[in-house]
Amino acid sequence: MLQGSESAFAALVDRYKDRLFRLLGRYCRDAIECEDLAQDVFLKVFRKLHTFNHESQFYTWLYRIAVNAATDHLSRASHRRLRLVDDDAVLDRGSGDDENPANPLMTAELATATRAIVDSLPEKFRTILVLREFENLSYTEIAQVLQIQLGTVESRLFRARQRFKEAIERLHPELLPAGFTPTPRGGTR
Amino acid sequence: MKLSQCDLLLLQRHLDGELDAAATAAFATRLAAEPALQRAADEAQSVRGALAMAGAGRSMRPPTSFTSNLLVAARQLPTRQQLEQADVAAAAIGLCRRILLAAAILAGVGLAWHAGFVNGEQPTIMQANPADVQHELERLDALLHSRK
Numbered sequence: 001m002l003q004g005s006e007s008a009f010a011a012l013v014d015r016y017k018d019r020l021f022r023l024l025g026r027y028c029r030d031a032i033e034c035e036d037l038a039q040d041v042f043l044k045v046f047r048k049l050h051t052f053n054h055e056s057q058f059y060t061w062l063y064r065i066a067v068n069a070a071t072d073h074l075s076r077a078s079h080r081r082l083r084l085v086d087d088d089a090v091l092d093r094g095s096g097d098d099e100n101p102a103n104p105l106m107t108a109e110l111a112t113a114t115r116a117i118v119d120s121l122p123e124k125f126r127t128i129l130v131l132r133e134f135e136n137l138s139y140t141e142i143a144q145v146l147q148i149q150l151g152t153v154e155s156r157l158f159r160a161r162q163r164f165k166e167a168i169e170r171l172h173p174e175l176l177p178a179g180f181t182p183t184p185r186g187g188t189r
Numbered sequence: 190m191k192l193s194q195c196d197l198l199l200l201q202r203h204l205d206g207e208l209d210a211a212a213t214a215a216f217a218t219r220l221a222a223e224p225a226l227q228r229a230a231d232e233a234q235s236v237r238g239a240l241a242m243a244g245a246g247r248s249m250r251p252p253t254s255f256t257s258n259l260l261v262a263a264r265q266l267p268t269r270q271q272l273e274q275a276d277v278a279a280a281a282i283g284l285c286r287r288i289l290l291a292a293a294i295l296a297g298v299g300l301a302w303h304a305g306f307v308n309g310e311q312p313t314i315m316q317a318n319p320a321d322v323q324h325e326l327e328r329l330d331a332l333l334h335s336r337k
Contacts (some may be wrong), residue, residue: 115242161240
């Protein structure tokens with residue numbers, strides 16, 4: 001593979017492309033954007049394959065490149081269109097009926113609403129939630145992908161979930177069970 | 190009872206399956222005995238449920254032509270050998286730049302030293318003007334005589 005043969009590279013792409021698309025799909029709005037980004041990531045992998053040192057799993061190395069590419073993409077995109085990274089700007093794009101907790105949202109709307117909250121979290125919280133909740137990476141794998149300490153993984157994950165919980169409480173309290181303990185305001189900054 | 194941050198992190202580890210078997214069993218015992226901890230666990234599960242909704246139905250899939258398109262793009266890249274040579278060349282250029290910068294700094298310091306900016310001709314007591322020394326001695330003599 002490290003010799004760079006085309007068939008070996010094609011095999012590598014075939015093995016990891018589904019996983020990569022699933023990850024990048026968390027950062028992209030549409031399939032074309034996702035495909036462009038995935039192509040960029042694989043071309044970077046192709047260029048940098050000789051620097052892979054086998055100290056970690058290949059997919060954690062791939063994820064590292066992908067997460068960096070995705071966050072770069074997001075920061076570029078934020079200049080072009082509304083893509084805020086502060087959770088105070090959570091997309092509250094409900095119809096007005098959403099303001100009534102007694103009126104439950106449909107499942108698809110719930111998915112859209114919760115996704116909007118995740119998308120609006122600061123990048124580092126969003127990424128750690130994506131890696132843990134959607135990609136099911138262990139703490140160790142997340143630490144390798146993000147090149148941070150295990151303790152940082154734990155604390156960042158804790159804060160990310162707290163931020164998500166605060167936003168849910170504020171915007172969609174109907175998603176939480178009755179008697180839910182509200183998060184103290186400003187407690188997770 | 191308010192849970193400590195330590196307990197909440199332990200709970201998180203437990204729910205994420207990051208505790209070993211012994212720690213998991215010990216924590217399960219605590220959960221059964223401490224209602225506040227169990228309530229926190231239930232809440233955490235609710236948050237996870239809401240997060241799972243965010244992850245649902247958003248999976249993008251590569252088009253069938255993805256690999257072939259990618260290979261077309263990869264063929265337009267320099268070969269691996271060229272890429273490695275480019276890396277070596279870039280490293281060599283970087284090294285040369287650093288050497289040139291160091292040489293320029295050394296040359297600058299040398300020039301400054303030569304021009305006397307670095308080791309400036311600051312007057313010391315040994316290098317005082319003889320007239321000033323003489324004047325000071327006379328002043329001290331005068332002072333001595335006046336005390337007598």
